[in-house]
Amino acid sequence: MNVRQNMISLSILALLTVSFAQPSFAATTPFTDLAQSGAKDKILSLQQQGVIKGVDDSKFAPNETITAAQGIQLxxxxxDLSLAAIRFIKAPQATDFFSKADNNAWYAESLIIAGANGLELPADLDPNADWTKxxxxxxxxxxxxxxxxxPMIKLVPMEIQDDQExxxxxxxxIQRALARDVIELDKEKKLHPQKPITREEAAEMIYNALAYLKNHKPLN
Structure with a gap:
């Protein structure tokens, strides 16, 4: 395949990536396992926007932990990260960015997008390892x-009781996440940073981050 054919193939790949990455507003059935979740409304809002999906059509499994690959996909x-504005000489593979990735795995496309968009992830990232908070x-x-x-913000560091972790x-x-109300500490002012993050926690953080961006205009 010559360079022109490669470029055409990559353009098609980029268009497909955009179509899959864009939120879907089709009618959905609300998750049925969120009765005890303090983030229920936020999770359902993200579901309706097509930002997150459940483990099946009706279950979100809020207490399950997520892997690095799942976190990256979220x-x-x-x-809405994509390959739309990026051009390659050859079709990229997940292993071009992450040596431990599987190019045929379900997460391959998300890892390619993450790597191409400059996420600061280690080259030896294990996609199947649990991700910490x-x-x-x-x-x-x-x-x-x-x-x-x-913009950069001038921070007065918030006290975190388990900051030694x-x-x-x-x-x-983490201090910027606290300042921008993306996360909050527990009643004991602890973060538990080394604890594997749950689907509920990740979804709530994403909701808070998107809400912050919606209410704060970007710099010109």
């Missing part, structure tokens, strides 16, 4: 701030 979908928060904030072209490289992202 962020890619929530912020701090890992998800860090990536969410990076994409949110880039997508929204948000934080990874140093994630501290800034």
């Amino acid at each position: 962020i890619v979908n929530a912020f 701090e890992q998800f928060i860090h990536q969410l904030m990076r994409v949110m701030e880039t997508k929204g072209n948000l 934080l990874t140093v490289d994630y501290q800034g992202s």
